[in-house]
Each structure stands twice: as C-alpha cells, then as structure tokens.
Amino acid sequence: MSSSTSLAEALANCQAEAALEMVRSQLGAGTPASQIVAECNRGMSLLGERFAKGECFIPELMFGGMIMKQVLAELGPHLAQEQTGPSIGKAVIGTVQHDVHDIGKDILIMMLRGVGFEVVDLGVDVPPEKFVEAVRQHQPQVVGMSILLTTCFKSVSSTVEALRAAGLRDQVKIMLGGAAASELLKENTGCDFYGKTAVDGMKYACQLVGATA
Ligand code: B12
Structure with missing residues (x-):
C-alpha cells in the first residue's frame, strides 16, 4: 500500500495523529502540497461514502472536517507562498x-x-x-x-x-x-x-x- 493511499484512509477513518504525521513526512520528502491536498480530498470523499452507507455518522463527519482543517493549517504556507507583488x-x-x-x-x-x-x-x-x-x-x-x-x-x-x-x-x-x-x-x-x-x-x-x- 502506498503512503498516499494510507493518508486518504487515515482521513476516512478519522485517525488524526496518523494523518498529520503522514502529511508532515510527505512535506518533508518534498511532495507538492497540491498533491497532498488531492490525496486528502480522496480521503474526505471516502469518509462521505462511509457516511452515505451508514458506516459512520455526523460526529465522524465533524471530526473529519476538523482533521482536514488541521492538515490545511500545515499545508497553508506551502499552498499560498507569501505574496509580495501587487494584486493581480x-x-x-x-x-x-x-x-x-x-x-x-x-x-x-x-x-x-x-x-x-x-x-x-x-x-x-x-x-x-x-x-x-x-x-x-x-x-x-x-x-x-x-x-x-x-x-x-x-x-x-x-x-x-x-x-x-x-x-x-x-x-x-x-x-x-x-x-x-x-x-x-x-x-x-x-x-x-x-x-x-x-x-x-x-x-x-x-x-x-x-x-x-
Ligand atoms: C466534512 C463534511 C461535513 C462537515 C463539514 C465541515 C467543514 N468545516 O466544512 C460537517 C459535519 C459540518 C457536515 C455537515 C453536513 N453534511 Co457533510 N460532508 C463532509 C464531507 C465528508 C467532506 C467535505 C469536504 O470537506 N471535502 C474536502 C474538500 C476539499 O472537498 P470539496 O469541498 O469538494 O472542495 C474541492 C473541490 O470541490 C473544489 N471546490 C470547492 N469549492 C469550490 C468552489 C469553486 C468556485 C471551485 C472552482 C472549486 C471548488 O476545491 C476543493 C479542492 O480541490 C462530504 C463528503 C464529500 N464527498 O464531499 C460530506 C457531504 C458533503 N455532507 C453531506 C451531508 C448530507 C451533510 C449534512 C446534511 C448531514 C446532516 N444530516 O446534518 C450536513 C449539512 C450541514 C450544512 N447545512 O451544510 C453529503 C451531501 C449529500 C448531498 N447529495 O447533498 C456528503 C456528500 C456526504 C455523503 N456522501 O452523504 N459535513
């Protein structure tokens, strides 16, 4: 199983620590932040599917959302590099x-x-x-x-x-x-x-x- 698949699964299963650890290690290995976001989106879709099938409930959706927000806080500076020039x-x-x-x-x-x-x-x-x-x-x-x-x-x-x-x-x-x-x-x-x-x-x-x- 590739580590990126594991990241999606960690999110889908609301494993906060594991997900954040994988995000940090992928960033450390030089994986582009946009690629990590795409993988996280797959995890959130999987979580949505689990919810739709009745395998999990609102608290899990909320928890998944909270984990994703933490992930974005880590990825934010990489996604939006400091803008120094004039507004486009x-x-x-x-x-x-x-x-x-x-x-x-x-x-x-x-x-x-x-x-x-x-x-x-x-x-x-x-x-x-x-x-x-x-x-x-x-x-x-x-x-x-x-x-x-x-x-x-x-x-x-x-x-x-x-x-x-x-x-x-x-x-x-x-x-x-x-x-x-x-x-x-x-x-x-x-x-x-x-x-x-x-x-x-x-x-x-x-x-x-x-x-x-
Ligand atoms: C986390 C989550 C929640 C969290 C949200 C937390 C938060 N702060 O956002 C909470 C718990 C609040 C929640 C509540 C509900 N949810 Co909800 N939720 C999800 C879940 C699992 C993930 C959403 C997510 O963040 N995905 C990750 C982000 C990054 O993806 P994204 O938003 O699609 O964005 C990407 C692109 O679409 C694009 N994009 C987004 N916006 C825009 C805008 C523009 C202009 C462009 C160009 C691109 C773009 O960019 C992003 C990155 O590429 C989805 C499952 C899913 N498949 O989406 C269900 C889901 C959306 N929820 C669903 C439901 C039913 C609900 C509730 C009604 C549940 C309930 N019974 O109360 C409530 C509704 C509350 C409300 N009034 O809005 C259903 C919707 C079904 C439907 N057909 O409408 C879904 C699909 C789950 C499911 N499969 O049943 N939810």
Missing part, C-alpha cells in the same frame, strides 16, 4: 446559502491568494444579497460559489438571479465548484465556469485577468 485581481468567494461546508472554499482562497489575488471571503451560508453587496462594493473580476449539498442548487440560481437583478451580472464572471457542482448545474444556473478542483478555479481566475497560473 479581485475575487469574491463564498459557500452558498444553507450550506456550511468550507474546507474546499478555503483551499480555493489559499490558492487564489497564493497567485496574487485579493480575495474577499464571505464565509459560509452566504445569502444572495451578501454576494450582491460584495460585488457592488469590491468590483471583483470573479465570484466563486462553493456548493456541497444538492439541496442547495436553488441558492446558486438565486444568487445569479440577484446579481442580474442588481445590474451586476455582466461585469463579473461566476465560477462554481464543490462536490455538488457540475457542468450541468453551471449550465442550468447561468454560471460561466465549473471547476472540479480548486486548481481549476485558480487557473480560470488567472486566465480572466491575463495572468499565468
């Missing part, structure tokens, strides 16, 4: 209304900041009007919505609609991501881009401002 653009990012999952959103934010974006983090459970307010105030090139719950599809369309009603839709690109997002959801809600990973989102944002990721 602005982004407004949030998890949609009624959804409180924030781990993927935070990874995207770290990556955007790492390449030089100024990011306004709206947090979780963000109502459409808060997105509108932030776009009006900060004039970003891109808005990013994270969605993990299929029950929150309506929050995406309501946010796009609210931006349109406020006359702001044409001045900003809207990207979508998170486990419940898809090309189909992008099409049905009138968003501009669906990113399967935070790296895809970061690349899209860079492309919008003419920067290379």
Whole structure:
C-alpha cells in the first residue's frame, strides 16, 4: 500500500495523529502540497461514502472536517507562498446559502491568494444579497460559489438571479465548484465556469485577468 493511499484512509477513518504525521513526512520528502491536498480530498470523499452507507455518522463527519482543517493549517504556507507583488485581481468567494461546508472554499482562497489575488471571503451560508453587496462594493473580476449539498442548487440560481437583478451580472464572471457542482448545474444556473478542483478555479481566475497560473 502506498503512503498516499494510507493518508486518504487515515482521513476516512478519522485517525488524526496518523494523518498529520503522514502529511508532515510527505512535506518533508518534498511532495507538492497540491498533491497532498488531492490525496486528502480522496480521503474526505471516502469518509462521505462511509457516511452515505451508514458506516459512520455526523460526529465522524465533524471530526473529519476538523482533521482536514488541521492538515490545511500545515499545508497553508506551502499552498499560498507569501505574496509580495501587487494584486493581480479581485475575487469574491463564498459557500452558498444553507450550506456550511468550507474546507474546499478555503483551499480555493489559499490558492487564489497564493497567485496574487485579493480575495474577499464571505464565509459560509452566504445569502444572495451578501454576494450582491460584495460585488457592488469590491468590483471583483470573479465570484466563486462553493456548493456541497444538492439541496442547495436553488441558492446558486438565486444568487445569479440577484446579481442580474442588481445590474451586476455582466461585469463579473461566476465560477462554481464543490462536490455538488457540475457542468450541468453551471449550465442550468447561468454560471460561466465549473471547476472540479480548486486548481481549476485558480487557473480560470488567472486566465480572466491575463495572468499565468
Ligand atoms: C466534512 C463534511 C461535513 C462537515 C463539514 C465541515 C467543514 N468545516 O466544512 C460537517 C459535519 C459540518 C457536515 C455537515 C453536513 N453534511 Co457533510 N460532508 C463532509 C464531507 C465528508 C467532506 C467535505 C469536504 O470537506 N471535502 C474536502 C474538500 C476539499 O472537498 P470539496 O469541498 O469538494 O472542495 C474541492 C473541490 O470541490 C473544489 N471546490 C470547492 N469549492 C469550490 C468552489 C469553486 C468556485 C471551485 C472552482 C472549486 C471548488 O476545491 C476543493 C479542492 O480541490 C462530504 C463528503 C464529500 N464527498 O464531499 C460530506 C457531504 C458533503 N455532507 C453531506 C451531508 C448530507 C451533510 C449534512 C446534511 C448531514 C446532516 N444530516 O446534518 C450536513 C449539512 C450541514 C450544512 N447545512 O451544510 C453529503 C451531501 C449529500 C448531498 N447529495 O447533498 C456528503 C456528500 C456526504 C455523503 N456522501 O452523504 N459535513
């Protein structure tokens, strides 16, 4: 069994110490932080599958989330190297209304900041009007919505609609991501881009401002 497979399994089984130890040793061995994140995402998906099958319950999901946050604290400085130059653009990012999952959103934010974006983090459970307010105030090139719950599809369309009603839709690109997002959801809600990973989102944002990721 490879050590990266073990990291995914340690996360899926909520083995905090083992997971953190493996993250540190992979960092020490020079494994890129983005590769470690990808492995951790697989672990979180496995945990989600265990939950869906009734093999574990909410406390495990919460614990898994807490471990992942600790992992991100270790990886953060490697994902977002200190930005010294001027800002290359602005982004407004949030998890949609009624959804409180924030781990993927935070990874995207770290990556955007790492390449030089100024990011306004709206947090979780963000109502459409808060997105509108932030776009009006900060004039970003891109808005990013994270969605993990299929029950929150309506929050995406309501946010796009609210931006349109406020006359702001044409001045900003809207990207979508998170486990419940898809090309189909992008099409049905009138968003501009669906990113399967935070790296895809970061690349899209860079492309919008003419920067290379
Ligand atoms: C941890 C977890 C929780 C934690 C969250 C902790 C936290 N601080 O975020 C807690 C315990 C709070 C939780 C609660 C619930 N959860 Co939950 N949770 C998970 C779990 C296991 C992992 C999520 C995660 O962090 N993954 C790791 C991150 C890194 O992945 P990610 O968010 O997808 O992000 C990556 C990409 O998608 C992308 N990305 C993310 N956002 C964006 C945005 C843009 C713009 C772009 C471009 C890219 C991008 O970048 C990231 C890195 O590449 C998932 C399983 C899964 N498969 O996702 C279930 C899951 C999402 N939860 C689920 C459910 C049902 C719930 C609850 C309803 C349970 C309940 N009965 O109460 C509640 C809902 C609470 C709410 N109102 O939001 C279901 C959703 C099912 C569905 N079809 O909707 C899942 C899929 C589990 C399952 N298989 O059943 N959960």
